[in-house]
Amino acid sequence: MQTQQTVNEGLKRAYVITFTAAELAEKVDAEIKKVAPQVRMPGFRPGKVPANLIRKMHGAALHGQVVNDAIREAVDSLLRDEGLRPAMQPEVRLNPDYAEGKDAEITVNLEVLPQIEAPKIEGLKLEKLVVPVTDEQVDEALARIAAQNKSYKDAAKTKKAAAGDQLIIDFVGKLDGEPFEGGSATDAALVLGSGTFIPGFEDALIGVKTGEEKTITVTFPADYQAAHLAGKEATFDVTVKAVKVETETKLDDDFAKSLGLDSLDKLKEIMRGQLEQQTAGLTRTQMKRALLDQLAAGHSFEVPASMVEAEFQQIWAQLEQEAANDADPEAARKQIEAEKDEYRAIAERRVRLGLLLSEIGQANGVEVTGQEMSMLIQQAAMQYRPEDRERFVQYIQSEPMAAAQLRAPLYEDKVVDFLFDKAEITTREVTLEELQAAIEAEDTAEAAPAPKKDAPKKKAAAKKEAAAEEAPAGEEKPAKKAPTKKPAAKQEAAPADEGEAKPAKKAPAKKAAAKK
Structure with missing residues (x-):
């Protein structure tokens, strides 16, 4: 093997490494001897297959392996012997007209990492800008949590549902008059105007009262994830079991306990830490x-x-x-x-x-x-x-x-x-x-x-x-x-079984029909 440097400009280096045909042939012979004991061939005892037959059957594969191994070892030796620190993986190419029985010539092109003088780390001066967390910020954060955890109470039975009210409903979805799998739910909670159900579903329930039964006709979006429902018209038989109105959420120990904490002070402590x-x-x-x-x-x-x-x-x-x-x-x-x-x-x-x-x-x-x-x-x-x-x-x-x-x-x-x-x-x-x-x-x-x-x-x-x-x-x-x-969460929202269709905008697996 001979190595010649052809480029040394700035951080660029290039080399030509040549293997003679005799060197490669010797390596192939050594490889044949190495694998001979494992070769099995009809008419010969294990380990007794003649080398010329092994060469005839496996010579091309063994030769390819020898060349690849020789190139890898040569490049490793080059980097080690020349003390090269590649910036990226070296580009290695075998001469395109190479064939068995000829000398093999490979070119190695790479960039090396620069020699950097000892970095100056003395005398560094930095200003640390800190933002103190105020009680007002903690209160604002608590208010946001309260807004996300609204509570509701039963309204009068004569109350007509309006946007922002919560309904407790049972519903059965039908295609061409027949219920479809995954299109029904019992005691489903729905806040009107939340946009959690498919378009038209929530609007149709504005004005309903507790105990009212209503049939809604809606059309699934054209891009609905369940292909057999996309763009289809469906009906939903809805029973309104309760109309609820939002109640004021009090930020007290009971609220903190509803979140699994011991007290409001503990909740404030956690919020301050997060901020x-x-x-x-x-x-x-x-x-x-x-x-x-x-x-x-x-x-x-x-x-x-x-x-x-x-x-x-x-x-x-x-x-x-x-x-x-x-x-x-x-x-x-x-x-x-x-x-x-x-x-x-x-x-x-x-x-x-x-x-x-x-x-x-x-x-x-x-x-x-x-x-x-x-x-x-x-x-x-x-x-x-x-x-x-x-x-x-x-x-x-x-x-x-x-x-x-x-x-x-x-x-x-x-x-x-x-x-x-x-x-x-x-x-x-x-x-x-x-x-x-x-x-x-x-x-x-x-x-x-x-x-x-x-x-x-x-x-x-x-x-x-x-x-x-x-x-x-x-x-x-x-x-x-x-x-x-794995896909992002929203991509995993579709049910595993496409047949489990739900009249939601994006139906999560095992959720009530009509919900996201």
Whole structure:
């Protein structure tokens, strides 16, 4: 085997590795001897099949395996012997006219990670903007909970149902006069005007009284999830068992107990903690971006173009998806096209900061423990269907790049926490609006030159996490295809059995007919 370097420009490297035909033939002969004891062939005792017959039957497959193994071993040796740190997976190609009996020539193209001077972490100064949680904010949060947990009391039997009232009803749905499966319910609670039933159902019950019976005719939406009901006209025989009116929800110990808590004070304590947790997340975001701005300003070095391109494509895919969902997709696409250079600059910044954080972490012994990695894998596996979780775990364990990608966010956060400990931090109390404005200002400051005055909201979607979610050096998309994630909750709303049709807008499995 001979190795020759053909390119050494900046971070780009290229090599040509040549295997002689004799070398490969020798490896094939060795492989034939290795597998001979396991070969079975009629007329020969086990292990006694002649080598020429084994070559005739399995030579092509063994030769292909030998070439693949030789290439893999050669590339591994090249990286090790030359001390190369690939930025992305090296591009390896076998000469297209290669055939058995000829010399094999492979080209290896790659970019290496830059040599970064010891990052400067001394003298970091950060301002921590904190938002104190007030009693008024806690009360507002409690009011929202109360609004979501309304209570109702029976109205007078002469009361005509109006929007906002709750009905307790029995109903039977019919197609062409025949009840259909899943179209009936008993003691179903329905708040008129809530929009939980299919169009027309709730409107038809305005004005009903307790004890009244009524037949409603409605049409299922054309896009209804149960195909045999989509666009069909159906009738529902409804019995109104009660008309209820909303009662004032008192925020007291009884209300807290209805939520499974001991007292109102305990509920307030929990709400305060949740509000503090929310603002603490924003505070960390603001501090992290300020930290990364300082690091970016103090370090400049060449970054691998392949990593920048991969990061840019990730940003661009997100932007195109958002543009497609915009009210005016064509205008949104034109706007992001006009700002393409800015987004590429953001991608470069992300990569540079990712490499910088990785270097800082390695230099200071920051690492993700095996226990932490196991927890990450198990948490990520929960995003998949139960039958795919084990396959996902095996995939992560067998694909170093995929494992590194999963580990990257936690590793980055641990490096950031390390830098927080090293920094001189001053604290200042601000309002929530001031904290949000500070974060938005950092988003704008990190953008590429000359952002436009009327920058679209879509732009913030890509920029808001620029440099806040950088992956450490060497991360890339997994080489193999991971198991498909389970659908989002709204996609799982359809009943497992399409025959279990329900006259709701989107019927959840096992819910009463006509409900979402």
